[in-house]
Amino acid sequence: MSTREAVRPGGGWETPDVGPGGASAAGSDTRRAGRDVRAARRRRRPGRRPPLRARLRRDWPLLVMVAPAAALLLVFHYVPTLGNVVAFQDYNPYAGDSPLQAFLASPWIGFGNFEALFSDPAFWDAFWNTLSITAFQLVFYFPLPIALAIVLNGILSARLRAFVQSVVYLPHFFSWVLVVTFFVQMFGGAGLLAQTLRDAGLQPWDIMSNPDTFVVLVTAEAVWKDAGWGAVVFLAALSTIDPHLYEAAAVDGAGRWRRLWHVTLPGLRPVIVLLLILRLGDALSVGFEQFLLQRDAVGRQAAEVLDTFVYHQGITTGNYGYGAAAGLFKAVVGLVLILAANRIAHALGERGVYSRS
Amino acid sequence: MVGQVARGGLLTGVVLAVLLPLWVVVVTSLASRETIDEAGGLVLVPREIDVSAYVTIFSGGQVTRALWISALVTTVGTAVSVTLTVLAAYGLSRPGSVAHRGLLLYFLLTFLVYPGMVPSYLVVTGLGLKDSLWALILPSAISVFNLVVLRAFFQNIPGDLLDSARIDGAGEFRILARIVLPLSRAVIAVVALFYAVGYWNVWFTALLYIDDNARFPSQRVLQSFILAGQSPNTSGLVGAAMPPTLAIKMAVVVVTVAPVVLVYPFVQRHFVKGVIVGAVRG
Numbered sequence: 063m064s065t066r067e068a069v070r071p072g073g074g075w076e077t078p079d080v081g082p083g084g085a086s087a088a089g090s091d092t093r094r095a096g097r098d099v100r101a102a103r104r105r106r107r108p109g110r111r112p113p114l115r116a117r118l119r120r121d122w123p124l125l126v127m128v129a130p131a132a133a134l135l136l137v138f139h140y141v142p143t144l145g146n147v148v149a150f151q152d153y154n155p156y157a158g159d160s161p162l163q164a165f166l167a168s169p170w171i172g173f174g175n176f177e178a179l180f181s182d183p184a185f186w187d188a189f190w191n192t193l194s195i196t197a198f199q200l201v202f203y204f205p206l207p208i209a210l211a212i213v214l215n216g217i218l219s220a221r222l223r224a225f226v227q228s229v230v231y232l233p234h235f236f237s238w239v240l241v242v243t244f245f246v247q248m249f250g251g252a253g254l255l256a257q258t259l260r261d262a263g264l265q266p267w268d269i270m271s272n273p274d275t276f277v278v279l280v281t282a283e284a285v286w287k288d289a290g291w292g293a294v295v296f297l298a299a300l301s302t303i304d305p306h307l308y309e310a311a312a313v314d315g316a317g318r319w320r321r322l323w324h325v326t327l328p329g330l331r332p333v334i335v336l337l338l339i340l341r342l343g344d345a346l347s348v349g350f351e352q353f354l355l356q357r358d359a360v361g362r363q364a365a366e367v368l369d370t371f372v373y374h375q376g377i378t379t380g381n382y383g384y385g386a387a388a389g390l391f392k393a394v395v396g397l398v399l400i401l402a403a404n405r406i407a408h409a410l411g412e413r414g415v416y417s418r419s
Numbered sequence: 420m421v422g423q424v425a426r427g428g429l430l431t432g433v434v435l436a437v438l439l440p441l442w443v444v445v446v447t448s449l450a451s452r453e454t455i456d457e458a459g460g461l462v463l464v465p466r467e468i469d470v471s472a473y474v475t476i477f478s479g480g481q482v483t484r485a486l487w488i489s490a491l492v493t494t495v496g497t498a499v500s501v502t503l504t505v506l507a508a509y510g511l512s513r514p515g516s517v518a519h520r521g522l523l524l525y526f527l528l529t530f531l532v533y534p535g536m537v538p539s540y541l542v543v544t545g546l547g548l549k550d551s552l553w554a555l556i557l558p559s560a561i562s563v564f565n566l567v568v569l570r571a572f573f574q575n576i577p578g579d580l581l582d583s584a585r586i587d588g589a590g591e592f593r594i595l596a597r598i599v600l601p602l603s604r605a606v607i608a609v610v611a612l613f614y615a616v617g618y619w620n621v622w623f624t625a626l627l628y629i630d631d632n633a634r635f636p637s638q639r640v641l642q643s644f645i646l647a648g649q650s651p652n653t654s655g656l657v658g659a660a661m662p663p664t665l666a667i668k669m670a671v672v673v674v675t676v677a678p679v680v681l682v683y684p685f686v687q688r689h690f691v692k693g694v695i696v697g698a699v700r701g
Contacts, residue, residue: 071471123591128522131503131561138542138558139529147539161545163642210433213426229434235679237620239572239638241646243672244440247461254443257460290477318422340482354648369536376537377627389535397531416628 149387175387188371195348207292215300230290238351241287273364303329335412343400346392449670472666485640496556496618501611508569529563554628565610572606605689611685637675
């Protein structure tokens with residue numbers, strides 16, 4: 063029975079290497095995959111593996127299992143990724159009966175959309191808005207999950223800690239529609255704060271529609287929604303710090319702050335670097351639904367970011383090629399940023415998002 | 420000591436910041452007209468329980484319909500997503516199997532290159548999915564992040580267990596169903612929660628693809644009532660006194676957030692215990 067032969071243990075399947083779990087974070091999935099890929103490559107030596115036909119007979123169920131998901135990604139991820147080429151077209155939706163026919167019938171205009179884009183002040187407004195919001199949040203949002211994780215980690219009672227954790231994670235699972243709704247109810251013109259101020263005889267001010275403080279508002283919303291969830295990764299890293307280090311430091315006379323500085327923060331460093339890289343790679347994304355939902359209330363000047371620009375140019379006004387050009391610009395810059403940030407991390411001796419194979 | 424007190428105060432503040440808005444919304448949705456008028460808007464202290472706002476929104480009309488739509492999308496979507504993700508994660512959990520390396524790259528490359536909004540829109544509408552609820556499900560049915568989490572978990576299942584089943588002549592599908600799935604309930608529950616929350620919270624996709632307001636999911640209705648300021652269109656309840664608009668609005672918020680808050684505690688203990696943390700740690 064050759065089939066039976068093929069599925070014998072040790073018939074070619076190695077137990078996957080689990081690897082020593084270091085303190086790393088979200089991006090380590092990519093890294094782990096990279097490791098597996100390299101391990102698989104090492105194993106590929108002629109003569110060591112059964113012939114393809116035998117392996118196919120053994121592995122076809124696995125391929126069948128992967129097929130539906132792979133097909134969905136092909137249709138809804140890779141085809142539209144290639145579809146980015148409409149950025150080089152003067153795409154006319156009425157040139158055919160379906161988007162495909164329209165695509166085939168629309169004229170190619172080279173970099174025309176990009177030339178128009180780069181001379182469009184509205185695009186640069188959106189670009190600078192995006193960058194300044196990213197910069198603001200890097201300072202006023204990024205450190206908060208780290209601080210929260212350190213505080214949470216210091217809670218001695220396990221039950222209290224579990225309770226606080228579940229409360230602070232909760233808003234992560236709310237939609238942006240809900241989060242903005244809550245903020246309107248709390249801080250809007252008819253919200254609880256304005257109500258309280260009026261009762262106290264003070265003049266309420268409307269935080270929700272003030273363009274000057276919009277960056278503070280969106281950051282506060284982001285903190286409320288996601289800072290708790292963001293602490294998960296840092297809590298995981300904190301749990302890998304050897305408690306003996308703290309004891310040794312305490313014996314050497316290090317106080318609470320010195321222990322924080324010399325033990326805790328160095329322990330968190332790889333995760334912090336990793337998340338900084340990911341954030342940098344995503345510098346041109348500051349959240350899309352959040353901005354789209356509030357754009358009308360505070361106005362385009364303050365609330366237009368690149369993603370909402372793409373939406374309004376590309377879809378609302380039907381200027382598809384132009385919107386696609388803006389989207390492609392953002393994707394390419396994002397890719398360059400993440401590769402660059404990763405290279406810097408390697409240069410500084412960190413592991414980064416993925417290691418070079 | 421001072422540190423202890425400061426930490427206690429800080430944590431109380433953080434917990435209150437999360438819970439207070441929820442509290443105010445629930446209390447206001449249950450308040451009578453007099454209480455709301457007296458408070459001049461949102462109510463902090465409950466005086467009585469008046470469910471007329473809920474009666475109104477559940478007596479047919481757009482909110483009721485939107486909740487059904489969201490429930491349908493969430494149920495079908497989660498079932499499709501979890502099934503396909505589990506299958507693919509298991510199919511990719513064997514280094515050395517045919518095309519393993521290439522397929523893995525195919526999935527992981529989605530993190531680096533991704534379609535823009537415009538081409539995605541053209542593909543989805545080109546497939547005739549405009550105004551179809553499948554447009555809310557299929558394009559986001561596979562989360563490669565969830566897939567990687569599941570795959571990592573499957574790879575940590577002892578290989579001997581699977582090998583002995585193979586010697587007994589079990590096929591891969593049987594091994595997945597009989598051995599792997601029962602061992603993976605917790606991680607699958609967490610992944611299912613992630614998917615379900617994603618589907619329940621769907622808003623922008625519905626803005627893009629659903630024009631027919633008879634097919635609006637709940638977030639879309641919530642947004643148009645509260646943020647765009649349209650008044651809730653509730654049929655039924657003819658002749659009876661309408662409950663205050665604010666109470667109705669808050670009731671819509673409550674029913675939109677309720678499923679998330681109710682399901683959350685059952686799944687949440689798993690990620691506190693470290694399912695996700697373990698996977699994230701690699």
